[in-house]
Amino acid sequence: MSRNQKSVADNIDFCSQTPDATYSEAGNSDSMHNSFICDCRMSSLSVDINTPPSGTENDEGNFMQEGGYFDDIFPTGLELDEVSDAATYYPSINYRFPEQSELRNYELLSKIGEGAFSKVFKAVDITGNGQVPVAIKAIKKKSVYIRDEEIDHDPEGDEEIKNSSRKQIINEIAIHRMVSKNSPHFTKFIDFEESATYFYLVSELVTGGEIFDKIVQLTYFSEDLARHVITQVAIAVKHMHYMGIVHRDIKPENLLFEPIPFHGRNGNIQKEDTFKLGVGGGGIGLVKLMDFGLSKRISSNTAKTPCGTMEYSAPEIFKSEEYSMKVDMWGIGCVLFTLLCGYPPFYEKNQSKLVRKISKGDYEFLAPWWDDISSGAKNAIIHLLEVDPKKRYDIDDFLNDPWLNSYDCLNSPNSNTYATIEDILNGSFDERTENLHSALSCELQKQVNTIPHENDSSEFIYMVEEDRHLRGSWTGELMMPFTLDLKRSSVYRRRKDKLFFW
Numbered sequence: 001m002s003r004n005q006k007s008v009a010d011n012i013d014f015c016s017q018t019p020d021a022t023y024s025e026a027g028n029s030d031s032m033h034n035s036f037i038c039d040c041r042m043s044s045l046s047v048d049i050n051t052p053p054s055g056t057e058n059d060e061g062n063f064m065q066e067g068g069y070f071d072d073i074f075p076t077g078l079e080l081d082e083v084s085d086a087a088t089y090y091p092s093i094n095y096r097f098p099e100q101s102e103l104r105n106y107e108l109l110s111k112i113g114e115g116a117f118s119k120v121f122k123a124v125d126i127t128g129n130g131q132v133p134v135a136i137k138a139i140k141k142k143s144v145y146i147r148d149e150e151i152d153h154d155p156e157g158d159e160e161i162k163n164s165s166r167k168q169i170i171n172e173i174a175i176h177r178m179v180s181k182n183s184p185h186f187t188k189f190i191d192f193e194e195s196a197t198y199f200y201l202v203s204e205l206v207t208g209g210e211i212f213d214k215i216v217q218l219t220y221f222s223e224d225l226a227r228h229v230i231t232q233v234a235i236a237v238k239h240m241h242y243m244g245i246v247h248r249d250i251k252p253e254n255l256l257f258e259p260i261p262f263h264g265r266n267g268n269i270q271k272e273d274t275f276k277l278g279v280g281g282g283g284i285g286l287v288k289l290m291d292f293g294l295s296k297r298i299s300s301n302t303a304k305t306p307c308g309t310m311e312y313s314a315p316e317i318f319k320s321e322e323y324s325m326k327v328d329m330w331g332i333g334c335v336l337f338t339l340l341c342g343y344p345p346f347y348e349k350n351q352s353k354l355v356r357k358i359s360k361g362d363y364e365f366l367a368p369w370w371d372d373i374s375s376g377a378k379n380a381i382i383h384l385l386e387v388d389p390k391k392r393y394d395i396d397d398f399l400n401d402p403w404l405n406s407y408d409c410l411n412s413p414n415s416n417t418y419a420t421i422e423d424i425l426n427g428s429f430d431e432r433t434e435n436l437h438s439a440l441s442c443e444l445q446k447q448v449n450t451i452p453h454e455n456d457s458s459e460f461i462y463m464v465e466e467d468r469h470l471r472g473s474w475t476g477e478l479m480m481p482f483t484l485d486l487k488r489s490s491v492y493r494r495r496k497d498k499l500f501f502w
């Protein structure tokens with residue numbers, strides 16, 4: 001049966017499939033999609049063992065970051081103690097969430113998401129700056145410092161861990177603010193608050209939800225819709241790579257979208273509606289990349305830190321080789337594959353099997369799922385999921401890919417005109433990034449003396465130690481591939497508490 005003949009309704013009742021159904025069950029693509037959906041909202045619970053956010057506090061207590069763009073976020077420098085001390089006045093409003101009790105300038109309205117170490121809320125500014133809703137990610141300090149059972153001393157008493165955790169958060173903010181300033185393809189950074197118990201990251205509220213949930217709803221996307229989504233991701237990644245920043249956690253859960261009217265509802269059945277060039281389809285308009293918790297500025301174009309979400313991680317990450325911006329291209333390949341067929345290219349419950357498959361680039365265009373997908377789309381995926389990073393597409397290769405630059409709907413007589421990717425890039429984007437790039441280079445030049453030398457082994461060991469305490473539970477040797485501890489992921493917790501359902 002061709003995938004087009006399949007009733008969409010057949011794919012709706014994901015929960016009638018046991019969450020533990022395995023990917024390999026009869027190599028059946030339906031069960032793969034369902035198993036992926038039920039079992040595998042990929043958690044970016046990662047263990048970034050080698051490289052924490054690099055940076056130091058100077059004599060005044062201001063944070064100095066490699067690349068030097070913290071001054072840009074907190075123009076007078078972030079005075080860490082000042083931030084903590086300032087967080088003593090709280091508004092006298094009634095609150096429903098414990099996170100509200102220490103938040104000064106915003107009122108939390110509802111919970112909209114949850115990560116491994118955070119809760120995300122819809123909120124409004126109560127300082128009189130209008131009532132435009134924002135998103136606030138509240139990160140409980142204790143949860144990022146370290147899990148109690150993993151150490152034999154009180155984590156709250158460990159100043160070094162506290163400082164490194166704060167630096168990690170500040171790294172996330174710095175990159176978020178920097179990249180989102182001049183591009184619509186990121187959630188805009190708005191504000192930051194710190195209290196005794198929480199870090200609060202305030203950003204633009206994106207109301208459509210996650211692309212992940214759209215895959216759940218629609219099962220898979222048409223090639224035009226997949227192109228619409230992945231082009232916007234590619235433009236966001238181009239923006240980051242141009243600034244020397246690697247995202248390292250590209251996955252459907254980290255792609256949000258602004259909704260457009262959706263006409264694909266038919267009772268309980270949801271199907272993709274007509275795609276409109278320059279507008280979108282399936283209810284998906286503007287797509288935005290988020291979550292810069294693992295992003296890093298790599299001055300020499302390479303890094304060595306094993307991190308990311310396993311299923312979307314490139315082979316060189318597991319091989320402990322130096323890796324480059326190209327890891328994001330692998331992530332883009334995994335997302336594009338998933339958009340087109342509804343399940344990811346690499347999915348195994350057994351982690352060593354998963355690593356083996358990724359390392360060999362062992363994926364397939366399985367029938368019947370891939371029968372009707374064009375050779376152009378498959379060709380783009382083959383170039384993105386290339387094991388050898390030197391041969392893998394870079395972001396410019398992908399943006400010039402013939403499949404990415406041709407829309408099926410243009411063959412229909414009612415087609416409307418649209419801007420090519422080249423038009424978009426030659427327009428405002430390049431000019432703005434050019435300015436950013438030169439500003440960043442100047443800043444980098446100014447800061448160059450404050451950057452710790454990369455080959456300084458004592459610094460390196462300090463960084464490894466630092467990271468060990470940040471996310472997850474790495475206990476291995478230097479340069480060992482990282483492991484995911486699913487017991488700590490919010491997905492696992494939600495499933496365990498029977499709150500995880502679709």
Ligand SMILES: Nc1ncnc2c1ncn2[C@@H]1O[C@H](COP(=O)(O)OP(=O)(O)OP(=O)(O)O)[C@@H](O)[C@H]1O
Pocket residue numbers: 043044045112113114115116117118120135137187203204205206207209210253254256290291293490
């Ligand atoms: N700006 C936003 N607008 C709307 N929803 C958001 C926004 N930011 C986050 N969310 C929602 O909250 C969820 C969790 O946010 P986020 O991924 O940043 O948390 P996290 O702790 O980094 O998660 P992870 O476990 O993936 O590391 C997102 O998947 C998304 O659904």
